[in-house]
Amino acid sequence: MKGKIVSVDKEGKTDEKNQPLDFSITKAVVGMLFAAFIGLWLFLSMSRSYKKTGISHPKGIQSFLEPVILFVRDDIAIPNIGKHKYEKYMPYLLTVFFFILINNLMGLVPFPPPFGANVTGNIAVTFVLASFTFLITQFSGNKNYWRHIFATPGVPFWLLPIMIPVELIGIISKPFALMIRLFANITAGHIIVLSLICLIFIFESLAVAPVSILFVIFMDCLELLVAFLQAYVFTLLSALFISLAVEEHH
């Protein structure tokens, strides 16, 4: 097959059933590694400048990132998870917020090579992010959480055979919705921009170009808003699910 890595035996024939698993680095992986590199560079330089000047007076890249980090802490983590337990989950929430944000923004830039990758529009990537949220909520569930699922308080016992499957489906469907929401929003934006640019080629006339480019600029501004919004909504809903898992009995 063209473009695939196959294993051949001594005569040069390929064995249909025993092909090696192809873990080659794809374009999405390069984009993801580049985004991780950008994130590491931003935050390591920020922490280095904090070490030099202390916590008092922010300058440079700190003054740009610090309000965002405080926003994630004060508006997403503390109101949902609570003042005593939010610190354990802050690294995850911050990572997921900035990872989704940087990858969304990078998906909008077509040139040069490391930028042309579509990471968050790939359902496998959003599946992994949603499964991280799923695993974190399941592993930090306390007795209250499991009691809500298997013996919802206030429900008469003869309704339980219906409630338990419903609750179990609810455990799976909430991260599933996270995955689909992020994937579909980003992919829909990319499809719209691509379709508007392709209008020029469909009509095969240069006169369509100014109209098309104007629309594309407008849609790109909308995409910018969607990039921030989807990162915020993903982080907010992750914090909400975590809060449901660690909530104490009233």
Added chain:
Amino acid sequence: MTGATFAAIGAGLAVIGAGLGIGRIGGSAMDAIARQPEATTKIQTAMIIAAALVEGAALFAIVVAMITK
């Protein structure tokens, strides 16, 4: 009518639902802001969150349409 036509019709119906839902959210948000202008930021935040969730539901249908087409 081919399957692609049905997929396109389904996606269009989903967008009708999303438009109605987000329109209602925006309308109630406007009423609430008009009633109490000092709570504008809170109402705006809640509106954005609710709009993103409704849009997520509509995008389920878009994804299904993309898959079946």
